[in-house]
Amino acid sequence: MKRFFITFFLLSLLIPVTSENIKIKSPDNNLIVNIIQNNGSLLYNITYKDKVILEDSPLGLITNVSDFSTNLMFVEKKEQVINKSYYEPKIKKSYVEFQANVVTATYQTPKKEKISLIFVVSNNDIALKYKLAQNGETARCIVEKELTGFNFPSFTTTFLTPQATPMIGWMRTKPSYEEEYVPDEPIGTPSKYGLGYTFPGLFHLGENGWALISETGVGSNYCGSKLSEGSKDGLYSVAFPEEGENNGIGSANPAIPLPGETPWRTITVGDNLKPIVETTISFDIVEPLYESSTDYEFGRSTWSWLLWQDGSINYEDQKTYINLSHELGYELVLIDNWWDTRIGKEKIEDLAKYAKSKNVGISLWYNSNGFWSDAPQGPKNCMNSSVARKEEMSWLQSIGVKGIKVDFFGGDKQETMKLYEDILSDANDYGLAVIFHGCTLPRGWEVMYPNFAGSEAVLASENLIFTQHANDNEAYNATLHPFIRNSVASMDFGPVLLNKRHNRNNDGGTIRKTTETFQLATAVLFQTPVQNFGVTPNNLDEYPSFVIDFMKDIPTLWDETVYIDGYPGKYVVLARRSGKNWYIAGINAEKETKEIEVDLPMLAGESVQLYTDKKDRSPQMSQIKINDSGKVKLTIQSDGGTIITK
Secondary structure: OOOEEEEEEEEOOOEOOOOOOEEEEOOOOOEEEEEEEEOOEEEEEEEEOOEEEEEEEEEOEEEOOOEEOOOOEEEEEEEEEEEEEEEOOOOOOOEEEEEEEEEEEEEEOOOOOEEEEEEEEOOOEEEEEEEEOOEOOEOEEEEEEEOOEEEOOOOOEEEEEEOOOOOOOHHHOOOOOOOOOEEEEEOOOOOOOOOOEEEEEEEEOHHHOEEEEEEEOOOOOOOOOEEOOOOOOOEEEEEOOOOOHHHHOOOOOOEEEOOEEOOEEEEEEEOOOHHHHHOOHHHHOOOOOOOOOOOOOOEEEEEOHHHHOHHHOOHHHHHHHHHHHHHHOOOEEEEOOOHHHHOOHHHHHHHHHHHHHOOOEEEEEEEOOOOOOOOOOOOOOOOOOHHHHHHHHHHHHHOOOOEEEEEOOOOOOHHHHHHHHHHHHHHHHOOOEEEEOOOOOOOOHHHHOOOEEEEOOOOOOHHHHHOHHHHHOHHHHHOOOOOOHHHHOOEOOOOOOOOOEOOOOOOOOOEOOOOHHHHHHHHHHOOOOEEEOOOOOOHHHHOOHHHHHHHHHOOOOOOEEEEEEEEOOOEEEEEEEEOOEEEEEEEEOOOOOEEEEEEOHHHOOOEEEEEEEOOOOOEEEEEEEOOOOOEEEEEEOOOOEEEEEO
16 A cells, blocks of 8 residues: 655744743634743643633643643743645545644753643644653653643533443453443533543534544553543543553553653644544644555455354355355455354365455454453454464465454553554554454554554444444434544444344344435445445345445545534534545434535536435435535435435
């Protein structure tokens, strides 16, 4: 896979500053960050188009060797302008141009220990991190607390998902980052578990706009962080993992070398939701950590386990799904848990040969577990240590396996982040793409790791099989993800379940409440470079040819993403482009039919295919022509969808 980065830095000389307060403006001057020194402590605030986004919010670090939160004295300021362009096919927009103003403000303690605060400010995004200097012989530190806070106005409402208590849930696998969101909740409302919130978090500031908080650039260099519980006056802070995560193994506090730095905290700001949905800040400020060992193949995959479950993990059923991928023209098939005992390595080698004869690649599931949960599925103890991992990956490479899916991680400690990175790095040595499941949020990993192919970190489609509650709320959840979880990283959801009943024979189990057109729309709305679709062999005969043809043609790599309309938890309309082809998808979670007029200038005057729901909720396709203004009226039924393709 080819990737290129072009970056230009225009660096000024050190600028003597008489005032201890620093103002940083975006290139268009709409977004302003003020850094304030107040009695030796650091604060910052943010305005967008003269409206308050963050009130005075704390900055600083406390380490086991120095306190960088009080008694700080200003040293110097450095300014930069960044103009950067890069190509990354795995994210929502394959070619990105990024411009930002950067200020590095350096302070010191009474002992002359230096900390630098780096702010990157683009037109709708802010990123900030800390850089610590080495002081004397001390070349290491543990970060005991990060004070970075986000102090929202009192009228703000939140769209947050709670961080789960460690070692609870099925087979003690939590946190698995599959908790539910609460929409438009008053600021400072306690979380479900009392442990704060998983990144990213969306905040609605009424007429002042929107803000999305997340982080990026986290690998083995740090722990994954979260948002703390919010105070009643609107302050949320960066918080570290819980001690009990991963069976209590490893420190909850990150350790860094000196000199060293933290990951980036990111804030995306807009007076509407367009900048939130379209942001690329998670990828703009990170770089690849290694070169691709091969041109990785991303694309579409079938997946027997989702609807056929554990009983399908046998040789004949997997052959059936290889045939299904072949008939659909898909690049991959995923063979899920228990294959080591229910199929065996010898038969897996036979399946790999058979798949190759059908021009289909295979991916295999693994349990990450060494000692941190009770999840019983095999293969186990293959991915948690370097020796076992390399031996296994050598075998995978020898039989032509294209990728692996590694499950059940259960924590954000630095030790766990190192495991993610080690798996990715080793897998690259053997030409394997990697999907993570039962896992944390990816934090810039699409760029950092060339063979990274997506992560779950969401209440994903398997829950539609497990509970009726998930089906009853499917549309609601689906309208959240483009604004929050999927806005900052690829999301391995496993969409498009066309069975009306969620079992193997389509005659029992949980009941799908959404329409077939809704299901097709999720193939566009949910973005990840490898889509493990829920299509089953019976679907090919049960639905009109235009439904199956849509699934045969749908891409997974996008060149452009455009927000059209929506509100998280209610409805969403997005446009994505692959090459010259546009896909506009909309879904509706409200109780009433939604009638909206949308502006599609990219399709003005064009003849297009329109997918909608009939009154009986069955799918239909028609040909229409968009008028020269590009405006079109859409009707979306409750729990239904619409799609326009060109």
